[in-house]
Amino acid sequence: MSICADPSRFSVEGGSSRFDAVRFVHHALPEVDERAVDPAVEFLGHTIPYPFFISCMTGGSDKGFLANRELARAAQETRLPVGMGSIRILFRNPELAPHFRLKELAPDVPVLANIGGVQVRDDEHEPLFEWLCRLEVDALVVHLNPGQELFQPEGDRDFRGIASAIGRLCEKSPVPVIVKETGFGISPASARRLLELGAAFVDVAGAGGTNWVTVEAYRLPESERAAADELRDWGLPTALILSALEAPLTGQSVSDSRVLASGGVRTGLDIARSVALGARLAGLALPFVREVVTGGAAAVVARIRSLEAVFRAVMVLTGSRTLDDLRKDKIWLEPGFAAEVQAFRQAERVDAASRAGSAERR
Numbered sequence: 001m002s003i004c005a006d007p008s009r010f011s012v013e014g015g016s017s018r019f020d021a022v023r024f025v026h027h028a029l030p031e032v033d034e035r036a037v038d039p040a041v042e043f044l045g046h047t048i049p050y051p052f053f054i055s056c057m058t059g060g061s062d063k064g065f066l067a068n069r070e071l072a073r074a075a076q077e078t079r080l081p082v083g084m085g086s087i088r089i090l091f092r093n094p095e096l097a098p099h100f101r102l103k104e105l106a107p108d109v110p111v112l113a114n115i116g117g118v119q120v121r122d123d124e125h126e127p128l129f130e131w132l133c134r135l136e137v138d139a140l141v142v143h144l145n146p147g148q149e150l151f152q153p154e155g156d157r158d159f160r161g162i163a164s165a166i167g168r169l170c171e172k173s174p175v176p177v178i179v180k181e182t183g184f185g186i187s188p189a190s191a192r193r194l195l196e197l198g199a200a201f202v203d204v205a206g207a208g209g210t211n212w213v214t215v216e217a218y219r220l221p222e223s224e225r226a227a228a229d230e231l232r233d234w235g236l237p238t239a240l241i242l243s244a245l246e247a248p249l250t251g252q253s254v255s256d257s258r259v260l261a262s263g264g265v266r267t268g269l270d271i272a273r274s275v276a277l278g279a280r281l282a283g284l285a286l287p288f289v290r291e292v293v294t295g296g297a298a299a300v301v302a303r304i305r306s307l308e309a310v311f312r313a314v315m316v317l318t319g320s321r322t323l324d325d326l327r328k329d330k331i332w333l334e335p336g337f338a339a340e341v342q343a344f345r346q347a348e349r350v351d352a353a354s355r356a357g358s359a360e361r362r
Contacts, residue, residue: 013286014232017208017264018239021337022273025330030319037315038322039308042255043281044110044138044176049079050308051254051323052271054300055203055262055283056083056114056141056180057210065099070292072105074300081110081281083141088119090131103136110138112178117144118156121165129174139175139200142166145182147235148212151220151228163197170198181205182212183263185236188245189352191259195249201258202249203283204242207235208264210286236344238263242277243333243341244348250278254323268310275323276331 041051054071068084075082084102102111113132120128120142132140144162149155170177179194180186180203186194191202217228242261250257254275261274262283274282284307291299320326333341 013209013264014211014214015207015235015264016237017206017266017270018237018337018340019208019264019270019273021334022239022243022277023332023334024272024276024314024318025332026317027319030316032316032319032321034312034316036321037312039311039315041280041323043081046081046108046110046138048081048109048281050271050311051275051280052265052282052284052307052311053081053110053112053260054083054288055285056085056112056143057285057289065096067289067292068099068102069105070297071288071300072102072111073297074288074292074304075109075111076106077297077301078304079109080304081112081138082106083112083283083285084114086114086116086143087131087135088115091123091127097134100135111136112139112141113137113175114141114143117142117162117166117179118149118159120169121162125169125172129172132173132175137175139178140169140173141178141180141203142169142199143180143182144186145212147184147231148182148216151213151216153220155216163193166194166199167197176200178203178260180260180262183207183210184234185238185241185263187236187241187348188249189348191245191249195258199258201260201280203260203262204236204238204279205283206238206241206261206263207233208237208239209262209266211235235263238265239273239277239337240341240344242274242279243337244345245278254280254327268307269314271307272311272314272326273331276326278327 039050041048054075064085072082084100087100146159177199178201179199183205185206186202186204194202213228213231217225238261249259257278257280259279260281261279265282265284271282288300291303318330
C-alpha cells in the first residue's frame with residue numbers, strides 16, 4: 001500500500017484508459033431541471049445514489065487495515081458500495097477479523113469481500129463461505145491477477161483450472177460473486193464466459209490505472225526491473241473493452257447491466273462515460289486510497305462530492321434525467337478510436353475461433 005499511496009516516490013499508473021476518446025454530445029437546450037436529475041441505480045439489493053463505488057485494493061498491513069475502515073466510514077456517509085482488501089490473511093490469522101468487519105461501519109451500503117482466483121482454485125470453499133457469513137458482506141469479489149503474480153518472487157505461476165473453480169464457487173456461494181481483473185482487463189469474450197459460469201457481475205478492470213506489474217517491480221532488486229518496465233503499458237484499456245461490449249452483457253437498461261467498470265476511472269466524467277458505454281457502476285480505488293492516507297474519511301467524502309457534482313453536470317448537459325437517458329445515443333467515439341474498437345472486436349473473434357479449434361483438437 002505504501003508504494004501506491006506515495007506518487008511523489010513511485011509511479012504506478014501505466015497506459016491509457018482511452019476515456020479521452022469517448023465524447024458526449026452537448027445539449028445547449030437540455031430541457032432538464034437539475035433538481036429533478038436522478039442518478040440512482042440498484043445494486044446488490046440497495047439503491048445507490050450515484051453509479052460508482054469504492055473498489056477493492058488495500059489490506060495486509062496496519063495502514064491497509066486502517067484505510068479499509070476509513071473508506072467504510074466514507075462509504076456509509078455517501079451511501080456508496082465499498083470493497084475491502086483480500087481476506088486471504090484471515091485463513092492464517094483469524095485474530096485479524098475485526099479489521100475486516102466493515103459492515104459495522106457501513107451497515108447501509110453493500111460491502112464487498114475480496115479473494116484471489118488462485119485461492120478459489122486451491123483452497124476449500126466452505127471456510128471461505130463461513131467467513132463471508134461472519135463478516136456479513138453483500139458480495140464476494142474474486143480478483144484475477146496473473147500479471148502481478150508473475151512478478152512476485154513468491155507469486156503463483158500455474159493459472160490452470162481457475163475458471164472451473166469460479167464456476168463451482170458461484171454454484172454454492174451464499175452471496176453473489178463478482179469477478180474482476182486487477183488492471184489489465186477482461187475482454188468481452190471472457191466476460192461472457194464468467195457470466196455463464198455464474199458470476200453475478202464482471203468488473204472489466206482494464207488498463208489505464210494502477211499497473212500491478214509496476215508496483216511489484218518496485219519490490220524487486222533494480223537489476224530485475226527491466227522486464228517489468230516493458231509491461232508498463234500492458235493490457236486492454238477500460239474504455240476499449242466497454243466500447244466493444246454487446247447488448248446481452250449490458251442489458252436494455254442500466255439496472256440490467258452485469259458489467260462494472262474500473263481501471264483508470266479518475267473523474268466524474270470517466271464515471272459518466274462508463275455508464276454511457278454500458279456499465280452499471282464504475283469503481284475507483286487508487287484515488288480514494290491516496291485521499292484516505294492524507295486526510296482520512298473526510299478527504300474521501302470530499303472527493304466523492306466532487307465526483308458527484310461533475311456527474312450531475314454531465315447528466316444535465318446531455319439532457320439526461322435518468323441513467324437510462326444517459327445511455328441513449330449521448331456519446332460518440334473519436335474516429336481513430338472507433339477504428340481501434342472495430343479492430344479489437346475482429347481480433348477477439350479470431351482469438352475465440354482459435355481457442356475453440358484448440359479445444360476441439362485436445
